[in-house]
Amino acid sequence: MKFADELVFAHTGKHLDYLQDAILRGTLQGEKYGKIAEEAHVSEGHVRDIAYELWKILSEVLGEDITKANFRAILKRGNFYYVSSASGKSFVGINNVNICPETSQSTQVKQQPQETSNQSRIDLGDAPEIFSFYGRKDELANLENWILQDRCRIIALLGINGIGKTTLSLRLIEQIKTHFDYVIYPSLRFSPSLNGTLTNLLQIFSPEADIPDSIETQLSQLMDYLRKYRCLIVLDDVQMLFSEGQLAGQYKSGYEDYRLFFKRISEACHQSCLVLNCWEKPREVAEIETKNNCVRSFVLGSLGIAAKEILRYQKLSDEDCWETLSDTYQGNPLWLELTAILIQELFGGRVEEFLQCDALILDDSLKAQLDQQFQRLTQPEQAVMTQLANESEPVALPQLFQTVQLSASDLLNAMRSLGRRLLLETKEQGKTTFFSLNPVLKPYVKNIGIALK
Known part of the structure; x- marks a missing residue:
């Protein structure tokens, strides 16, 4: 090739x-x-x-x-x-x-790749400035291959809050931008309507042109640009299109047209790629990726051994304990940064002394980050999370049917939704799937269990 x-x-x-x-x-x-x-x-x-x-x-x-x-x-x-x-x-x-x-x-x-870069139109107006980047070489290589070699049309970059989706996608842009005519990074953090998002995109392609009022016409024009040019569009904070208190991926009232937008991007023939940064998997991605190889999901996990660089930057001591600290906080860059600051302020940077605490400590800033995700849960999801937080070992569905006071339908829908929110850990043993919460979520859910009810 x-x-x-x-x-x-x-x-x-x-x-x-x-x-x-x-x-x-x-x-x-x-x-x-x-x-x-x-x-x-x-x-x-x-x-x-x-x-x-x-x-x-x-x-x-x-x-x-x-x-x-x-x-x-x-x-x-x-x-x-x-x-x-x-x-x-x-x-x-x-x-x-x-x-x-x-x-x-x-x-x-x-x-002379810089000449190609000068010819590309780069619009990162909504992107935050990135001051540090650790590891993620395999993730970058995988995503680059999906975009440049496999020509994926939609990639859902998924991960719990703080795991580094925005940082990774911006480093990815820096790495592959010379392959594109246009690179655009809109944020959906303020929940813009589809009309607003399409208008902003079309104005980048043609600043002087009149933008039509019809969403269908706007979408058709955008598809023409995606065919004519090689474009990379990264939509950040896609979860802000979804409703709180509803199952994962349920659009807010008035935002349902985004489903048409994503479906059109996935099915039409073009040479561009749309990356969706999101806390939870959009339903249409879950439905389409099983039958369309041009649509894929990439779940971002632990930073791995590169997490030690965060602790080194924070000038923590007891390096032989760093791996334990990283594993405890799931290799989540934001969680580790917030915890490292706490260790520096209250424990003089001594990791071993911090780890001797009887219970896992959640910094207030870390709790606030978790609040953003947990306020989105439905009542059945909250019930499941509360039950899992009180289990000492991973449990299978039959056991949850006996302990959680929900109908079979509500329980299954809640479990499926929690999976799409990336809040469950699963383990296959024999022919049975077992579910649990990670060590950070457990104490958090226990502490707010009464409030959730």
């Missing part, structure tokens, strides 16, 4: 778009045009038209007739290679013949 992309770029000045990529991958996998069209959500006739132009380009570059029927055979018999030298010069070739010389436009872009 790298070889094909270089060939097309050298000949046309443009990289493979989403559909060309899908056609090549489908051809290599022996799929028929009908199957490729079905997976790309376009007509078979459109796939054939794009494929005809693609085979024509490859034929002209390679000097022999390339078709869907012989493409795989030509790849097998040809000695294809991609070379990138220490000097930064690169080229692709076949059978020892240099196809794309090192003076090509493709190589110039690789040697």
